[in-house]
Each structure stands twice: as structure tokens, then as C-alpha cells.
Amino acid sequence: MSYEKAQSKNVIWDWLTTVDHKKIGILYLAAGAFFFAVGGLEAILMRIQLMFPESSFIQAQTFNELLTMHGTTMVFLAAMPLLFGFMNYMIPLQIGARDVAFPFLNALGFWLFLFGGILLNVSWFAGGAPDAGWTAYAPLSSESPGHGLDFYVLGLQVSGIGTLIGGINFLVTVINMRAPGMSMMRMPLFTWSSFVASMLILFAFPALTIGLLLLMLERLFGATYFGVDLGGNVIIWQHLFWIFGHPEVYILILPAFGIFSEVLPTFAKKRLFGYSAMVFATLIIGFLGFMVWAHHMFTVGIGPVANAIFAVATMAIAVPTGIKIFNWLLTLWGGRIQFTTANLFALGFIPTFVMGGVTGVMLAASAADYQFHDTYFVVAHFHYVIIGGTVFGLFAGVFYWWPKIFGYRLNETLGKVFFWLFLTGFHLTFFVQHFLGLMGMQRRVASYLPGQGLDQLNFISTIGAFLMGVAFIILLVTIFTSMKNTTNVSDPWDGRTLEWTTTTPVPEYNFAQTPLVRELDAFWYEKYEGDGKMKAAEPIGDIHMPNGSILPLIIAFGLFVASFGLIYAVYPLAIVGLIISFIGMFLRSVKEDHGYHIPAEAVKRDKDGGK
Amino acid sequence: MDPHADPSAPLQGEPSNQTKRKLKREMRTQLVSFVLMIFITSMAFFSIASDVIPNGFAIPFILILAGLQVVLQLYFFMHMNEKGTGWVNAMIWSGLFVAALTVASLMLLIGVVKY
Incomplete structure (x- = not known):
């Protein structure tokens, strides 16, 4: 493809075939936001059912499906893709690269995730969604009638491949594509934490893949890995799921930690306190994340010694996390703090996450966990860390990076209304759930009896959920009413890192000249020690760009079709789907594709501002 | 256009003497490690095939050999020993x-x- 041809593409075709990390980032953000809204709606339906005792708003079976899909959607289809959106958009910009290491794989990862997500949600219209909880414990999952769990297995398998591909891509990008002078210890913390999260993806997702494979073989082909009557063991699923599942929650939280570590120094006008300690703490959290999975299984009966070991390992994680909390506080200490919406979310995160962390340590005490296990106390705990950590991080990232990504600033007044409504709604919903749990209300129950002291707290909790729903609508209003704020979008926050040195909208090649990095917080250093512009590491020249390709979509679509064949045991359809995928892979392998060059004159023309 | 833009294009000209020496050295290491691996594999085979060696010894023994084999392969054949x-x-x-x-x-x- 020539440069001229690459410039004049149909808009829809351009987005379907794009391999540009920025466009893929936006696709991830859009799809993630859609699934976030769907998951939120499912949560509100559940809260309406639990608003009054013995309510009959929805039936128990539908309730089970809602709670399963809420958890699965929020973890796999909302939180992770939204983080992937920011990672895709920001990692190359923050390390001074022109794209990720494997642009084609990046697109493939996105389409696999999207088709996996669609597959999961198709189950609503195909006789019932999965209903065994997002953890899908065997034998409940392996014996569950209908096709719901088959959709769960194959949907997660397909989107899991996408996530794994994305994680590997980020690892290689960070290792190989850093600009001159950008040593590992000069990388912005968002890139660092995304890097560690990608390592966790690389090591944790294979366990999920194996678990899902076993469950698929058991459900579709009558194998008996979990069937006790034929010598199987149901605990195998729990182990495999949590060997994946525990690192998974750190995959969710670490990039959010990274976002806070960008937002807090920017709005405190100070460099991040204890940068190297932050990096080290991130690595330790990543490492310990693999040593603690059995704390989800204290009541399974693996024995007191094993419980004690996993309890101590779990409590140890509070140490590096505490280091991070204190570093953030000391970053703020003595800073000139600006209370922008992004910073409000970061400031709101600190006490909220500490509360979630404290209940985490309580749950880690294995003897006490016999009381807490499977009650609303656990529900309150993980919503405090996942909403208080990951979702607050995502919203901070939205308000912080929106001008760079979409070219307009979000309205701060509406943003602050959104923040306060969301914060209030969140604490109203989940703070009372601690006490519901301590009073003995089990998680995942579709109803409860009146007169047991649960009525008022459940009512309060539901009101809080409504507030969060209203807050989300206000966010959407903010997004659609702020479109005219197109001034001052290149560096609106007086930023410290390389992404703010690019022009907005970011050109497809990101940097006309690869920047030369001389310090941590490279842009800040040039603002105060240099002339306010990055030094260039190369003269302006032709820029080599990858060609767009429709093949990622075709490969992912093939697996989507094959999944239907497997779910409904229509094997010819499965074979057709696999053939579509393999044709896509074959074409990718045999077709020479060297990309194209953007001529130096065009780069110069952009740089001088004229077209 | 820059002739070096395509990384998959074939190299032109003769390799330098330094490169030649390096390749020769590499060839030697490859051969030595190949012979070593054949030896390890045959040891594993014989320890199972022979009736003299009890299973209680042979099974952990071949597992250790297998681990050794993996490490050797990674370092010498998959070039993990290089800079x-x-x-x-x-x-x-x-x-x-x-x-x-x-x-x-x-x-x-x-x-x-x-x-």
C-alpha cells in the first residue's frame, strides 16, 4: 500500500482494519464502556430485587444469571478492556514509541476480546445466560443444564486468548521499543505497572485456559476431571480458577495504581515520592500475587497448615501496598494540590482503598474467614478494592487523558458533580454490606426473609446503587456536552510525561522525531531545565508504518463461529469456523507485507502546522 | 527510499573474519552440546530399559536428566546464553x-x- 492509498480510506473500513495502537485503544475503551454499562444495569436489576425482603421483581434463576454475568462482564469485559484501552493508547506515547511491537497482534487481541464478549452476551438470547457465578465452581458448573455455561467457557476462552496476546504485546513493546534515554527506571509508573500487569497476564492466563479446557471437555465431551463418581476431583477447578483468579485481581488493580501515580504528581506539582520504591512494590505485589490463591479456599478444607501459610502470604501483600499508599500521601505532602476531577478520584481512592485493604487483611485471617466466607462482607470487600481502586482509577484516567485521546476537555463542574454522586452512591451501597455480611446475609442469595434486621440496610444499599447509576448518566452527559472545549488540549494539566509532548490529535506516527529522554518525568525536566521541548534523537525522515488488515477480524470471527458449532454440537459448523480462522492465519503467513512509508515532506508539513 | 527499511531482506557481501570466527566457535559449542544431549537421552533410555536399575532410582533420575536437557536446549540451541x-x-x-x-x-x- 502506498502513502496516498493509506490516507484515503473509508472511515468504517479504516476502523475495522486499523492496526494503529491509538485507534485500537479507542475501540477497547468504547467496547469496555458498553460492557461496563451492561454490567452496571445487571447490578441495578439485582439491587432492585434485593431492595425489599421476599421481593418478586425477578426470579431466582434470572437472578443467578444476572449475578454470574455481572461478575464476568465487569471483570473480563469491562475493567480489563478499559485498562487495555488506556494501556494501548498511552504506553507507546509514554515510552516515546511510534506503535506497539506487534500492531497486527494488537488488532487480533482486540477482535478476539470483542467476539468473546459478544459470544458471552449472546447467551441471554439463546436460552439463558451462565448461572454458576463468575467463579463457575464445579460440579455446579459442570452439571448445570442448558447451554449457559458452554457460552461462559467458550466466550472466556476466546476473549482470554485476546487478553494473553495483548499482554505479550505490551511486554515486548516495553522491553524493545523505548526511546533513547528511556531506561527502565525512567519509565512513567503507568507504563511500569502495566508492564508488571502484563507479566501477570502471561503467567496467570494459562491456568484459566487449562481450567476452561477441562470444563469444556467435561461439559461437551463427557470427560470427568471434576466428576467424583468417576475418580475426578471438584477441587481441581477451584485451584486452577484461583491460580488464575488471584493474579487477575492484581491485573485489574496494578494499572489503576499506575494511573494514580501519574495523576497525583501532576496535580500536586511534585515528582512522585519514592519512585524506585513504587516500582519495587509493584514487582513484589505481582510476585506475591501468585502465592496466595488458596485464601479464596480457606473453608474448602485443605488443612490448617496450608491455611496458615496462605494466610501469612496474603497478609504480607499489605506491606508493599502500604508502601504505595504512604508514597502517594507523601507525594501530596507539601504539594500545590489542584482539585480537578481526575485528582478528586485519586484522592477519593486513597481512603476507600485503605478500607478495602483492611477488610482484606481481616479476610486473610483464615480462622475468622470461616465466619466471613460467602457473606456480603466479602462482597463489600471486593467492591471496595475493585470499584475504589480500579474503577476510580479508570475515571481518574478518563478525566486526565480525555483531552489527549478525544481532543476536548471534559467539563470540570459536571465532572465534580459526577464524582461526588458516585462517591456517595458507592459508599452508601457497599459500606452497609459489611454489616449485612456480619449479620449473616449470604452472598448470591436471590431473596431474604423480612424481620431479620436486613431490611433497612438492603434498602439503603439499593438507594446507593441508584445514585451510582445516576452518576454514570451524568458522566455520559458530561462527555456529550463538553465537545466544544477544544482549546488547550495538547498539555492541559502541565504534564510531566512524554504523552503530553505530542500534538492533539496525535498524528498516526506519534512523534515526528523520536524524543531523547534525559530524566525521569522527561517533559517536566525539559520544561524546567531545557527549553520546554523534547530534544530529538533523530533527524526528520521517512516513517515506516504498518499496513492495516482485515485479517484480525476474520481470524477472531472464525473462532466465534467455531464456538457456536461446539456449543450446539454442530461439528461441521465448528470445522467451518476453524477453517475461516486458519485461512486468515495462512494468508497472514504467506502474504508479504512490508507496510508503507510516510514521506519526510508530509511529516515536516504536519510539524509546521500546515496541511 | 532507504534500502535498509526491510529487515527481512537478504544480507549482502561476505561476513567479516570476526563473524566467521564467532560462527565457528558457535558451531563447536552446538556440536558438543548435541553430543552431550544424545548421551543424556541414551542414559535415560538405558536406565529404563535395563533390569538392573530399580524404578525407584530410574524415575527421579530420568526426570533430573529431562530438566537438564531442557536447560541445555534453551541455552545452546535456543541461544539463551547469548548477550x-x-x-x-x-x-x-x-x-x-x-x-x-x-x-x-x-x-x-x-x-x-x-x-
Whole structure:
């Protein structure tokens, strides 16, 4: 493809075939936001059912499906893709690269995730969604009638491949594509934490893949890995799921930690306190994340010694996390703090996450966990860390990076209304759930009896959920009413890192000249020690760009079709789907594709501002 | 257009003397490690095939040999001994560490014995 041809593409075709990390980032953000809204709606339906005792708003079976899909959607289809959106958009910009290491794989990862997500949600219209909880414990999952769990297995398998591909891509990008002078210890913390999260993806997702494979073989082909009557063991699923599942929650939280570590120094006008300690703490959290999975299984009966070991390992994680909390506080200490919406979310995160962390340590005490296990106390705990950590991080990232990504600033007044409504709604919903749990209300129950002291707290909790729903609508209003704020979008926050040195909208090649990095917080250093512009590491020249390709979509679509064949045991359809995928892979392998060059004159023309 | 833009284009000209010496040295290491690996494989085979060696010894023995074989292959055939493979080394070893730990604890925890 020539440069001229690459410039004049149909808009829809351009987005379907794009391999540009920025466009893929936006696709991830859009799809993630859609699934976030769907998951939120499912949560509100559940809260309406639990608003009054013995309510009959929805039936128990539908309730089970809602709670399963809420958890699965929020973890796999909302939180992770939204983080992937920011990672895709920001990692190359923050390390001074022109794209990720494997642009084609990046697109493939996105389409696999999207088709996996669609597959999961198709189950609503195909006789019932999965209903065994997002953890899908065997034998409940392996014996569950209908096709719901088959959709769960194959949907997660397909989107899991996408996530794994994305994680590997980020690892290689960070290792190989850093600009001159950008040593590992000069990388912005968002890139660092995304890097560690990608390592966790690389090591944790294979366990999920194996678990899902076993469950698929058991459900579709009558194998008996979990069937006790034929010598199987149901605990195998729990182990495999949590060997994946525990690192998974750190995959969710670490990039959010990274976002806070960008937002807090920017709005405190100070460099991040204890940068190297932050990096080290991130690595330790990543490492310990693999040593603690059995704390989800204290009541399974693996024995007191094993419980004690996993309890101590779990409590140890509070140490590096505490280091991070204190570093953030000391970053703020003595800073000139600006209370922008992004910073409000970061400031709101600190006490909220500490509360979630404290209940985490309580749950880690294995003897006490016999009381807490499977009650609303656990529900309150993980919503405090996942909403208080990951979702607050995502919203901070939205308000912080929106001008760079979409070219307009979000309205701060509406943003602050959104923040306060969301914060209030969140604490109203989940703070009372601690006490519901301590009073003995089990998680995942579709109803409860009146007169047991649960009525008022459940009512309060539901009101809080409504507030969060209203807050989300206000966010959407903010997004659609702020479109005219197109001034001052290149560096609106007086930023410290390389992404703010690019022009907005970011050109497809990101940097006309690869920047030369001389310090941590490279842009800040040039603002105060240099002339306010990055030094260039190369003269302006032709820029080599990858060609767009429709093949990622075709490969992912093939697996989507094959999944239907497997779910409904229509094997010819499965074979057709696999053939579509393999044709896509074959074409990718045999077709020479060297990309194209953007001529130096065009780069110069952009740089001088004229077209 | 820049002639070096295509990284998959064939190299032109003769290799330098230094490169030749390096290739020769590499060839020698490859051959030595190949012979060593054949030896290890045959040791494993004989320890199972022979009736003299009891299974209680032979099974852990061939597992150790298998581990050794993997390491040799990674370092000599997959070039993990070369410069600039720091990240590859770090990732493979931490992956192996996590996997070994997981498998070991699974073997302990899934059994009927309680700890």
C-alpha cells in the first residue's frame, strides 16, 4: 500500500482494519464502556430485587444469571478492556514509541476480546445466560443444564486468548521499543505497572485456559476431571480458577495504581515520592500475587497448615501496598494540590482503598474467614478494592487523558458533580454490606426473609446503587456536552510525561522525531531545565508504518463461529469456523507485507502546522 | 527510499573474519552440546530399559536428566546464553518458578492428605 492509498480510506473500513495502537485503544475503551454499562444495569436489576425482603421483581434463576454475568462482564469485559484501552493508547506515547511491537497482534487481541464478549452476551438470547457465578465452581458448573455455561467457557476462552496476546504485546513493546534515554527506571509508573500487569497476564492466563479446557471437555465431551463418581476431583477447578483468579485481581488493580501515580504528581506539582520504591512494590505485589490463591479456599478444607501459610502470604501483600499508599500521601505532602476531577478520584481512592485493604487483611485471617466466607462482607470487600481502586482509577484516567485521546476537555463542574454522586452512591451501597455480611446475609442469595434486621440496610444499599447509576448518566452527559472545549488540549494539566509532548490529535506516527529522554518525568525536566521541548534523537525522515488488515477480524470471527458449532454440537459448523480462522492465519503467513512509508515532506508539513 | 527499511531482506557481501570466527566457535559449542544431549537421552533410555536399575532410582533420575536437557536446549540451541537475552532469561525463569511452585502445591493440596 502506498502513502496516498493509506490516507484515503473509508472511515468504517479504516476502523475495522486499523492496526494503529491509538485507534485500537479507542475501540477497547468504547467496547469496555458498553460492557461496563451492561454490567452496571445487571447490578441495578439485582439491587432492585434485593431492595425489599421476599421481593418478586425477578426470579431466582434470572437472578443467578444476572449475578454470574455481572461478575464476568465487569471483570473480563469491562475493567480489563478499559485498562487495555488506556494501556494501548498511552504506553507507546509514554515510552516515546511510534506503535506497539506487534500492531497486527494488537488488532487480533482486540477482535478476539470483542467476539468473546459478544459470544458471552449472546447467551441471554439463546436460552439463558451462565448461572454458576463468575467463579463457575464445579460440579455446579459442570452439571448445570442448558447451554449457559458452554457460552461462559467458550466466550472466556476466546476473549482470554485476546487478553494473553495483548499482554505479550505490551511486554515486548516495553522491553524493545523505548526511546533513547528511556531506561527502565525512567519509565512513567503507568507504563511500569502495566508492564508488571502484563507479566501477570502471561503467567496467570494459562491456568484459566487449562481450567476452561477441562470444563469444556467435561461439559461437551463427557470427560470427568471434576466428576467424583468417576475418580475426578471438584477441587481441581477451584485451584486452577484461583491460580488464575488471584493474579487477575492484581491485573485489574496494578494499572489503576499506575494511573494514580501519574495523576497525583501532576496535580500536586511534585515528582512522585519514592519512585524506585513504587516500582519495587509493584514487582513484589505481582510476585506475591501468585502465592496466595488458596485464601479464596480457606473453608474448602485443605488443612490448617496450608491455611496458615496462605494466610501469612496474603497478609504480607499489605506491606508493599502500604508502601504505595504512604508514597502517594507523601507525594501530596507539601504539594500545590489542584482539585480537578481526575485528582478528586485519586484522592477519593486513597481512603476507600485503605478500607478495602483492611477488610482484606481481616479476610486473610483464615480462622475468622470461616465466619466471613460467602457473606456480603466479602462482597463489600471486593467492591471496595475493585470499584475504589480500579474503577476510580479508570475515571481518574478518563478525566486526565480525555483531552489527549478525544481532543476536548471534559467539563470540570459536571465532572465534580459526577464524582461526588458516585462517591456517595458507592459508599452508601457497599459500606452497609459489611454489616449485612456480619449479620449473616449470604452472598448470591436471590431473596431474604423480612424481620431479620436486613431490611433497612438492603434498602439503603439499593438507594446507593441508584445514585451510582445516576452518576454514570451524568458522566455520559458530561462527555456529550463538553465537545466544544477544544482549546488547550495538547498539555492541559502541565504534564510531566512524554504523552503530553505530542500534538492533539496525535498524528498516526506519534512523534515526528523520536524524543531523547534525559530524566525521569522527561517533559517536566525539559520544561524546567531545557527549553520546554523534547530534544530529538533523530533527524526528520521517512516513517515506516504498518499496513492495516482485515485479517484480525476474520481470524477472531472464525473462532466465534467455531464456538457456536461446539456449543450446539454442530461439528461441521465448528470445522467451518476453524477453517475461516486458519485461512486468515495462512494468508497472514504467506502474504508479504512490508507496510508503507510516510514521506519526510508530509511529516515536516504536519510539524509546521500546515496541511 | 532507504534500502535498509526491510529487515527481512537478504544480507549482502561476505561476513567479516570476526563473524566467521564467532560462527565457528558457535558451531563447536552446538556440536558438543548435541553430543552431550544424545548421551543424556541414551542414559535415560538405558536406565529404563535395563533390569538392573530399580524404578525407584530410574524415575527421579530420568526426570533430573529431562530438566537438564531442557536447560541445555534453551541455552545452546535456543541461544539463551547469548548477550542481550536478560529479559528472556528473567521471564522464562520466573515463569518456571511460578509453574513449579504451583504444580508442587497442587500435588500437595489436591490429595486426600490434609496439611
